[in-house]
Amino acid sequence: MSSSFSVAWYQLSYHKVKLAVAAAGVVVAVMLMLVQLGIRQGAMDNSVAVARRFTADLVVVSPRTKTIFASAQFPRRLLYRLGALSEVADITEMYMGQGRFRNPWDKLEFPVSIYGIDPQNPMMNLPGLERFQERLQLTDYVLFDGLSRKNYGPVLSFLRQQGTLDVEVNLRKVRIFDSIDVGISINTDGNLFMSPANFLRMFPERQPGSVDVGLLRLKSGSDVKHVRNQLRELLGAEARILTRDELVASEIVFIRENAPLDFIFGMGAAVGFFIGFVVVYQILYTEVTNHLPQYATLKAMGFSDHYLLRVVLSQSMILSLLGYFPGFLLALGLYRVATNAIQMQFTMTVGRALFVFALTIVMCGLSAMIAIRKVRTADPADVF
Amino acid sequence: MSNANLTPRLTEPTPSDPVISARHLDFSFGEGDLEKQVLFDVSFEVGSGEIVLLTGPSGSGKTTLLTLIGALRKVTSGELFVLSRPLHHTSMADLVEVRKEIGFIFQQHNLLPFMTARQNVELMFQLQPDVSRNEAALLTEQLLTSVGLSHRLDYHPARLSGGQKQRVAVARALAANPRLILADEPTAALDSQSGRDVVTLLQELARNRGCPILMVTHDPRILDIADRIINMEDGRIHSFS
Numbered sequence: 001m002s003s004s005f006s007v008a009w010y011q012l013s014y015h016k017v018k019l020a021v022a023a024a025g026v027v028v029a030v031m032l033m034l035v036q037l038g039i040r041q042g043a044m045d046n047s048v049a050v051a052r053r054f055t056a057d058l059v060v061v062s063p064r065t066k067t068i069f070a071s072a073q074f075p076r077r078l079l080y081r082l083g084a085l086s087e088v089a090d091i092t093e094m095y096m097g098q099g100r101f102r103n104p105w106d107k108l109e110f111p112v113s114i115y116g117i118d119p120q121n122p123m124m125n126l127p128g129l130e131r132f133q134e135r136l137q138l139t140d141y142v143l144f145d146g147l148s149r150k151n152y153g154p155v156l157s158f159l160r161q162q163g164t165l166d167v168e169v170n171l172r173k174v175r176i177f178d179s180i181d182v183g184i185s186i187n188t189d190g191n192l193f194m195s196p197a198n199f200l201r202m203f204p205e206r207q208p209g210s211v212d213v214g215l216l217r218l219k220s221g222s223d224v225k226h227v228r229n230q231l232r233e234l235l236g237a238e239a240r241i242l243t244r245d246e247l248v249a250s251e252i253v254f255i256r257e258n259a260p261l262d263f264i265f266g267m268g269a270a271v272g273f274f275i276g277f278v279v280v281y282q283i284l285y286t287e288v289t290n291h292l293p294q295y296a297t298l299k300a301m302g303f304s305d306h307y308l309l310r311v312v313l314s315q316s317m318i319l320s321l322l323g324y325f326p327g328f329l330l331a332l333g334l335y336r337v338a339t340n341a342i343q344m345q346f347t348m349t350v351g352r353a354l355f356v357f358a359l360t361i362v363m364c365g366l367s368a369m370i371a372i373r374k375v376r377t378a379d380p381a382d383v384f
Numbered sequence: 385m386s387n388a389n390l391t392p393r394l395t396e397p398t399p400s401d402p403v404i405s406a407r408h409l410d411f412s413f414g415e416g417d418l419e420k421q422v423l424f425d426v427s428f429e430v431g432s433g434e435i436v437l438l439t440g441p442s443g444s445g446k447t448t449l450l451t452l453i454g455a456l457r458k459v460t461s462g463e464l465f466v467l468s469r470p471l472h473h474t475s476m477a478d479l480v481e482v483r484k485e486i487g488f489i490f491q492q493h494n495l496l497p498f499m500t501a502r503q504n505v506e507l508m509f510q511l512q513p514d515v516s517r518n519e520a521a522l523l524t525e526q527l528l529t530s531v532g533l534s535h536r537l538d539y540h541p542a543r544l545s546g547g548q549k550q551r552v553a554v555a556r557a558l559a560a561n562p563r564l565i566l567a568d569e570p571t572a573a574l575d576s577q578s579g580r581d582v583v584t585l586l587q588e589l590a591r592n593r594g595c596p597i598l599m600v601t602h603d604p605r606i607l608d609i610a611d612r613i614i615n616m617e618d619g620r621i622h623s624f625s
Contacts, residue, residue, distance in 0.1 A: 003510045007499070014498030014540075297494035300456055301560060302484030302511050380483075381456040383490055 004307055008314035011287060019322075022283040026323020027330065029276025029363060033269045033356045034331035034348070039338060040265030042346040046185035047259075048251040051244070053125040053182075056092075057224050058231065059247045060214030063240045067254040068247075069113065069187040071096055073210035074239040081234050082214075087222040088231075092118050094213040095199045095206070101190065102168040105153040112152070112169065113188040116199025123215040126193070128180050135177050136195050142169070146179035148190030149343055155179070170202045183345060186259055214239070273363055280319055281367035284312060288374045293383060300380035308375045316368035320360045327360075328353065401468050403564055403596045404430040404453055409462035411448055422448050424619045426462070433594045435587065435609055437601055440616035446600045447568060449616070453598065454566050455482040467563050484511050487557030487595075489567040489586075493549040495541045501528060501552045502537045508559035527555040531585055547578025554585055565590070567599040576605060583609055 012019050051068065060079065064072035079091050095116030100109040119136040122129060135141050144155055144165075156179055158165050165176045169192065182191055200208055218227055224243050231241050242250070256262060288295070295308055335346040411423035422445045430436050438446045451457045452464060452471070458479070459472040467485055469478075495504045502524055509520035528537055531551040541549050550570060557565060567586065571579030583606045590597045607613065615623045 003507065006503075007496070007507065010503060011496070011498045291496070293492065294494050294496050297488070297490065298496075298507075300454065300483060300488050301508065301556075302480055302486075304480060307510075380454075381451045383456075383488075383492075383494060 002310075002314075004310035005314045008311045008318060011291070011311070012315050012318055018283065022279060022319050023322040023326070025279025025283075026276050026319050026360065026364065027327040029272045029279070030324050030327025030356060030360055031330045031334065032272025032275070033359055034328065034352065035334050035338070036265045036268035036272065037352055037356065038331065038335055038346050038348065039342075040261050040269075041349070041352065042338075042344055043186050043259070043261055043265075044252060044255055046183060046344045047187050047255045048248050049183050049185060051248045051251045054123060054215060054244050054247070055125050055217070056123045056215035056244055057218045057222070058216040058228055058241055059244055060216065060235065060239050060241050061212070061247075063237065065212075065240070067187075067251055067258075068096060068213060070098075071212040073206075073212055074214075076209050076211045076214075078235055078239050079211070079214045082216060082231055084234065085227065085230060087218050087227045088216055089219045090121065090123070090217040092121050092123050092215050093196070093211040094118075094122075094124075094215060095196055095203075096212040097199070097203055097206070099170045099192070099202060101152055101192070103151065103153045104165070104167050110151040110189060112148075112190045112192055114169070114192045114194070114199060114202060116194060116196040119195055123217060126180060126182065129193075132178060132180070136193075136198075138177075140172070140174040140198055140201065141177050141194070142174050142198060143193040144176045144179045145184070145191035145193070146181040147183045147343065149184060152190055172202055174198070174202070184343060186255075186344075273359060276323070276360070276363045277367050280316060280364050281371055283319070284315060284367055284371035285374060287315070288312060288371055292374070292378050295375060296378040296380045296383045299378055300383055305376060308378070309372050312372050312375060313365065313368050316364035317361070320364040323364075324357055324360050328356075402429040402431050402465075403434075403467060404428075404598065405463075405465040406449075406453075407463040409449075409452065409459065409464060411445075411452060411457075411460060422619050423452075426619075426621055428614060428621060428624070430596055430598055432596055433590065434611045435590055435597045435599070437599050437607060437610040437613045438616065439601060439607075439613060440622070444616040445619040446616050450566055450568055450598065450600050454486055454488060455479040484560065485563050487560050487562030487565040489550075489553055489557050489565065489570045491569040491572045493541065493546075493553040493573075495549060495552055495556070497541050500538045500540055501533060501544065501555075504541075504552060505556050505559050508556055511560065524555075524559065527558055528552070530558075530589075531555045532581075545578070546574050547581060550574060550578070550582050551585065554582060554589075558589060562595060565595055565597045565599075567597060567601075569601055569603070570599065571601065571603045571606060579603065580605065 062072040062074040076093055079093060082088055082091060097114050099112050099114045101112040102109045117124060119133045132143055136143065146156055155165060155176065159176065159179060166173055167176060184190060200206055218224060228241055228243055235241055298308065332348060335348060339346050407427050409423055409426040410421065412419050412421040414420055426449060440446050452459055453466055455471055464471040466482060469482055471482065505527055506520055506524045509515045525537065528534060531554055533548060533551055536544060536548060544552065570582055574582065586597055587609045589595065613625045614621060615625065
C-alpha cells in the first residue's frame with residue numbers, strides 16, 4: 001500500500017461519522033444511478049420483448065405501421081407471393097389488436113393486448129405453447145399471460161382451483177383455459193394468445209384477409225439481407241419487409257420517441273451523480289481546509305504538491321469503493337422490489353454494473369480534482 | 385537496539401563551510417505601491433554545530449528570514465547559501481529538494497491529527513527512499529524513545545500534552561535526518577518546564593549530531609543554550625552577541 005494511500009485512509013477513518021456520511025452519499029448516488037438506468041433498460045427491454053420473441057428471419061408489416069403495438073394491416077395475399085423465392089422456408093401470419101378485458105370480479109374493463117397466432121407454427125418464442133396446441137383450436141378458447149398485471153383480477157389462482165375461467169373480452173364471452181408466462185411492458189398491461197379464428201371472432205370488424213404481421217423463416221445459410229432486398233421488390237409498396245433485428249431496432253426507436261424513458265431515467269441517474277459529487281466534494285474540501293496548516297507543514301518539510309494531490313485523490317477512490325459495493329447491493333434489492341411493484345422484470349447486467357462503477361470513480365475523482373485546487377493554496381511560508 | 389543503525393546516518397560535520405551564509409539579503413512583500421520592505425541588507429553566517437538564536441521584537445523580520453533560509457520563499461535580492469547550495473536564482477523544484485535536508489519545528493506542532501505519533505514520524509521516511517520500511521519503523525521507535533515518548537508511540541496528538549506533541553514534532557524533524565534545524569518559537573505554546581525540556585532536547589541532539597540549530601525565540605528563559613544570539617530590529621541585524 002503506498003504511503004499517500006495510507007495517509008488518505010488514516011485521515012478518512014479518523015472521524016468515523018464523517019466517513020459514514022461521505023460513504024452514504026456515494027451509496028445513494030450509486031443506488032440511484034443503478035436503479036434509474038436499470039428501470040430505463042428494463043422498460044425498454046420489456047417493450048421490445050414481443051419483437052425479440054419472433055423467431056422469424058424476416059418480418060412483413062404495413063408501411064403505415066410505426067410499432068407492432070399499434071399496427072396497421074396489410075393484405076394477406078401479399079404473403080403468398082413470397083413463397084416464390086426458393087430461400088423462403090416457411091411463412092406465417094399474425095393478428096394483433098388491443099381489446100377490452102372485463103375483470104369478472106369488479107366488472108371493470110381494462111385494455112389487453114390480443115395476439116392471433118398459428119398454434120402449430122407461431123414463429124414466436126413462447127415456451128410451453130406446444131402443450132396447448134389442441135385446445136387453442138377450440139372456439140373461444142384463449143390463453144392468458146401469467147405475468148399480466150393484477151388489473152384483471154386473481155385469474156391465476158382461479159385457474160389453479162377451477163381449471164378454466166370465462167371472461168368477457170370485447171363484449172364476447174371467451175374461456176381462459178390456461179396461462180403461459182410471457183411478460184408485459186409499458187405498452188401493455190396484459191396479453192391474451194389465441195388462434196387467428198378466435199381472434200377474428202373477437203374482432204368482428206376485422207377481415208381475415210388483412211393481417212398485422214407476416215413472419216418468414218428462410219432456409220439455413222441464406223443471406224437474410226439479400227433475400228429481404230429481393231422480397232422487397234415482390235411486395236411492392238403495399239407492405240414493408242424488415243429483418244427481425246431491424247424490427248427490434250425500430251421498436252426501440254419508437255419507445256425512445258414516444259416514452260421519454262431516456263430523459264426521465266437519465267435525469268434520475270444524473271441527479272444521483274450530482275448528489276454523490278456534491279457530498280464527496282464537501283467532505284474532501286472540508287478535510288483539506290481543516291488540515292491546511294498540516295498540509296503546508298508537510299510541504300515545508302519537502303513533500304511535493306504531487307504527494308498531497310495523491311492523498312486527496314486516494315481519499316476519493318476510497319469513498320468510491322466504500323460507496324459502490326453497498327450501493328450495488330441496495331440496488332439489487334430495489335430491482336427485486338421494482339420487479340414486484342411494477343410487475344416488469346428488472347435485472348442487473350455486468351455492463352451496467354461496470355458502467356456505474358466507472359461513473360462512480362469519475363464522480364469521486366471529479367470532486368477530488370476540484371477540492372485539490374485548495375491544496376495548492378497551502379503555502380508553507382505561512383506556517384511560521 | 386544498536387547505534388550501528390544510526391551511525392551512518394549522522395551528518396559529518398564540515399567545519400570549513402558555513403551551513404548558512406547570507407550576504408546583503410533584502411526582501412519585500414507586495415508589489416508596486418504596496419511594496420513593503422521587511423529585510424534590509426542582512427548578512428550573517430552560521431557554522432556547523434552552532435546553536436544560534438534569532439531574537440527581536442515582532443515585525444522585525446525574524447520569521448521572514450527563517451522562511452527564506454528554509455527555502456519556503458524565493459530570495460529576490462542578495463545571496464543566500466544554505467548547506468552550500470545557493471537559494472537565490474533557483475527553481476521551485478530545487479527549493480523543495482533543499483527543504484528535505486532541513487528539520488522544521490514550528491510554534492504549533494502541526495502534527496497530522498489523524499495519525500499517531502509513530503505514523504507522524506514514520507511518514508518522514510517517505511522522503512528518504514533509501515531507507516527501507518523496516519529500518520524506518522526501527523528508527524521511528526528510536527527517535528520517539530530519544531525524545532522520551534516510548535510509552536506514547538500509538539497515541540494520536542489529541543491525547544498528548546502540549547510538551548509531548550512538541551517532542552513528537554522534534555522527533556519528526558529529526559526523522560528527516562536534517563543537516564540543519566530551523567525552529568520558530570518552539571517553546572511559545574508550552575509551559576516553562578515543557579519548554580525547557582524541549583530546548584534541552586534540541587541542545588543535546590545538536591551536540592550529538594553536530595547539527596546546527598537556528599531558532600527564532602522571544603523566550604528569555606532559554607537564551608542560555610545559545611552559542612550566539614542575533615538580535616534583529618526593523619529588518620536589520622541590530623547586534624550579535
